[in-house]
Amino acid sequence: MQIERAIDLGWFxxxxxxxxxxVAIAISVWQRLGLGKxxxxxxxxxxxxxxxxxxxxxxxxxxxxxxxVLAFLLLMVLAATIAATRRLEKHSAxxxxxxxxxxxxxxxxxxxxxxxxxxxxVSPWYDPRYLIPIFGMIVGNAMNGATLTADRLYSEMRARxxxxxxxxALGASPAHASRxxxxxxxSAAMIPTVNALAVVGIVALPGMMTGQILAGGDPTQAVRYQxxxxxxxxxxxxxxxxxxxxxxxxxxxxxxxQLLPLD
Amino acid sequence: MNQAISLSSPAFxxxxxxxxxxxxxxxxxxxxxxxxxxxxxxxxxxxxxxxxLLRLLNRLESPVSGSIRYAGRVLEEYxxxxxRRRVAFAFQTPAMLPGTVLDNLLxxxxxxxxxxxxxxxxxxxxxxxxxxxxxxxxxxxxxxxSGGEKQRVALARAxxxxxxxxxxxxxxxxxxxxxxxxxxxxLSRLTQRGLTIVMAxxxxxxxxxxxxxxxxxxxxxxVDYRSSGALETAIVVTL
Numbered sequence: 001m002q003i004e005r006a007i008d009l010g011w012f013x014x015x016x017x018x019x020x021x022x023v024a025i026a027i028s029v030w031q032r033l034g035l036g037k038x039x040x041x042x043x044x045x046x047x048x049x050x051x052x053x054x055x056x057x058x059x060x061x062x063x064x065x066x067x068x069v070l071a072f073l074l075l076m077v078l079a080a081t082i083a084a085t086r087r088l089e090k091h092s093a094x095x096x097x098x099x100x101x102x103x104x105x106x107x108x109x110x111x112x113x114x115x116x117x118x119x120x121x122v123s124p125w126y127d128p129r130y131l132i133p134i135f136g137m138i139v140g141n142a143m144n145g146a147t148l149t150a151d152r153l154y155s156e157m158r159a160r161x162x163x164x165x166x167x168x169a170l171g172a173s174p175a176h177a178s179r180x181x182x183x184x185x186x187s188a189a190m191i192p193t194v195n196a197l198a199v200v201g202i203v204a205l206p207g208m209m210t211g212q213i214l215a216g217g218d219p220t221q222a223v224r225y226q227x228x229x230x231x232x233x234x235x236x237x238x239x240x241x242x243x244x245x246x247x248x249x250x251x252x253x254x255x256x257x258q259l260l261p262l263d
Numbered sequence: 264m265n266q267a268i269s270l271s272s273p274a275f276x277x278x279x280x281x282x283x284x285x286x287x288x289x290x291x292x293x294x295x296x297x298x299x300x301x302x303x304x305x306x307x308x309x310x311x312x313x314x315x316l317l318r319l320l321n322r323l324e325s326p327v328s329g330s331i332r333y334a335g336r337v338l339e340e341y342x343x344x345x346x347r348r349r350v351a352f353a354f355q356t357p358a359m360l361p362g363t364v365l366d367n368l369l370x371x372x373x374x375x376x377x378x379x380x381x382x383x384x385x386x387x388x389x390x391x392x393x394x395x396x397x398x399x400x401x402x403x404x405x406x407x408x409s410g411g412e413k414q415r416v417a418l419a420r421a422x423x424x425x426x427x428x429x430x431x432x433x434x435x436x437x438x439x440x441x442x443x444x445x446x447x448x449x450l451s452r453l454t455q456r457g458l459t460i461v462m463a464x465x466x467x468x469x470x471x472x473x474x475x476x477x478x479x480x481x482x483x484x485x486v487d488y489r490s491s492g493a494l495e496t497a498i499v500v501t502l
Contacts, residue, residue: 095405162358166417169321171424172374180361257343260322261285 006215066126073112073135077105077158080143087147090156099247107240108135108144119228137208137229138236141193145237148189150183151246156181157252158262160172165240166261174253189241194235200230226250273298273332274428274459275320280329281317282483289315290484292324300335302450302460302475305493306467311480313463314355317430320461321352344374351426355433355463357417359405364391364416367405371423372453386423393453395445410437415446420446431462435469436478449471 021043028035060068081101088096112135117121122130157164160181167177198207201223208229212222254260282290292314297303305313305437318329322338333350336435341349350375360367368387369487371380388398394415400408405416415435421429434450435443447469454475455462464470470477472489 056330138417162354162356163360165323165421166354166360167356167374169323169347169352169354169368170374171344171346172369173344176374254325256325256339258325 014047016027018047035161057128059134060128061208064124064126064128066124069126069131070101070129072128072132076136076139077101077108079102080139081146082200084146085150088150088154091150095251096150096248099244099251100143100150103146103240103243103247104139105223106243107236107238108138108253110239111138111236113226114235115232133208133230134229136230142236143238145189146244148192149185150248151242152188153181153185153245153248154262156184157249161259161262168257168259174249174257174259176216178249182249186238186241189244190237193237197230197234199224205229210223266439267428269350272299273297274334275461276332277319278332280319280326280331282312282319282324282326284315284324289483291320293329293483293485295485295488297473297476299461299474300454300457301474302454302462302491304444304470304477305461305463305480306465306477307471308465310482312483314432314482315354315481315483317461317463318429321350323352330354333365343460348365348375348424349426350428350430351404351412351421351424352430353417353421353432353434355436357413357420358371358415359408359416362405363401364396364403364405364408364419367416368401368420368423371420381491383423387419388420388426390419391416393449395442395449399410411439411442414438418446426458428459428461431460433463433465435464444472445467464485 021039025036026038056072060072078101081097081104084104084237085091085097112131115134116125116131120130120134150158155180156218160178164177164181168174196206206226207231209222209226212225213219251260252260273296275295277293277295277297280290281288281292283395293316294310305316307313315324318325320333320338322343333341335348338346338402339500359412360370365384365387366389369383372379372383372386375379391398391400396412396419400412400416405413409415414434418431418434429450431450435446438446450462451461451473459476460473462470462473474491477487477491478485
């Protein structure tokens, strides 16, 4: 089978693509959604970020320095942590940022370690061409998992306040008393992943597979990579969500196993 | 004001207890001795601190100052879960957990063990009976019960741990007079078997029927404490 090289995308082509954002802005103006400015700023910001990252990646790829690669991975975790907790204003920000950061780091690192060393056999182990895009996908999903878990857990703890206290009063441990809230929070975070597993290849052709095919890669190879990506995202989301739920839950109770008041 | 009554065997001893909830002082300088194996009724208007006092005894909350002793030991010295099983609490607006009434009762056992035994089932039946509910209620969905039925299920659930002390927050507030009278009679019988009851109530008559002692609370302070038989009309007027 003849594999063709991807068609080059020029700057003018990118400007033409940006016109599509104008459609969304027009809809926002027409329906008075108030999203026009956010969309415009978001589009410009995304372009600048992507251009910058392109140059940074070029530099890292050229240097092939393991410490630089690790520093970049940590930077990704840091950025994901800030993004994950930005919209959780109603929660107490400081411990939640730490919780989400560590959870994303743990979930993403375990998954990357497994995929890099056991599945893909990346050599050298820090090869940025593999590690950075794979870690990027993992961290992105772990970030969403962390946000969804924290947000849902807070709502559940609030809604189930009376149930939890009734169980505490019977002598239940905080873990037992809040187990249903934790279950709901982890399930809520897993739903997008479960949905993605159900429709991948039918409703949606995911980014990595599409990218490989557009770049002229073998579609069967692209499919195998995509399947691996789906599996690793599932694991990363599950590990991160569980870490967030189990750790964040503890902050709702005092050392004397009393349910702390919620705002 | 020291409200210590001379008792040979107290269940709780509170000394200069102050408590603040959400920035508001709800209990002020409470010194009170609650006898073992008797009923102590906490009487007072809404917001007088009755529920807050009950919550301190089960350690759902901790006072900002003062000390509470249970059976001679400072409350903080007890392993918290053991204390809560010995000092059970039935809320005024009880939360029903998902499932049937039986599920709700057995939850008290599941807090400690995943295995529910035949003995637990028998205990559930007995607890339901004590709470003045017929046996066929065990299979009913708990969330479809009336307010009064939920209160009684919560009482039965609290009895499932076979506690030494039962804290009751307005246990008859949603009951009709007949059921209320039957429940009060049952509770009185339980104290005769050695159970200590601390009960928050609006109803003076209920406190009289339960016997034991009555502590009158106003604005977070105990303003009177005496045996229920010695209740005077003057106190009634102040409520």
